Amino acid sequence: MRFSQELVDAFIDYSSNDTAALMNLSLISRSWAPRSRKHLFRRLELIPHQMGLQRPRRSGTVETIEHHIQRFIELCSHSESTIPNAGITYLNLTPSVISRSKDQGQRQNEAFVRLLKWLLTRPLDSAERGEITGKTCLTYAQKLFWNVQHLRLGGIRAAESMAELK
Numbered sequence: 001m002r003f004s005q006e007l008v009d010a011f012i013d014y015s016s017n018d019t020a021a022l023m024n025l026s027l028i029s030r031s032w033a034p035r036s037r038k039h040l041f042r043r044l045e046l047i048p049h050q051m052g053l054q055r056p057r058r059s060g061t062v063e064t065i066e067h068h069i070q071r072f073i074e075l076c077s078h079s080e081s082t083i084p085n086a087g088i089t090y091l092n093l094t095p096s097v098i099s100r101s102k103d104q105g106q107r108q109n110e111a112f113v114r115l116l117k118w119l120l121t122r123p124l125d126s127a128e129r130g131e132i133t134g135k136t137c138l139t140y141a142q143k144l145f146w147n148v149q150h151l152r153l154g155g156i157r158a159a160e161s162m163a164e165l166k
Helices: 006-015 019-026 033-040 065-075 102-119 140-144 160-164
Strands: 044-045 089-091 152-155
Touching: 006 019, 006 033, 019 033, 065 102, 065 140, 089 102, 102 140
Parallel strands: 044 089, 089 152
Antiparallel strands: none
């Protein structure tokens, strides 16, 4: 049985606030995945809000802000990343982490600045994939977050950290 794409889109849009339903709908057919993904990934928050306390992972290691940022960079850098196709509209890059020590706060700032610097770099293989506009390639920020309408950026406490981004 085949449904028209308009009917499929209407059905998926109707389920836009039900995450479990959207995940199931995205598995029905290849043609259902993009619309479901649009609703599932319209909001991206890099760091969980409850990171003030470090939680043990299943493997026994501890999740830190540095771990989350490194994992995010790896996921976005992968050639098969679907983040650009999701069309993220809300992006929160605010760590929301309570530092227990000055050293921990400095490490968090350094990791966050590393993320922001990475977003300003250009993928090495952009030219090969035809992502050149004029004489410049798109940065990771332009490539990944082309549809962002709301950006929340914060969490850098030291003035010298912001100066590093210039």
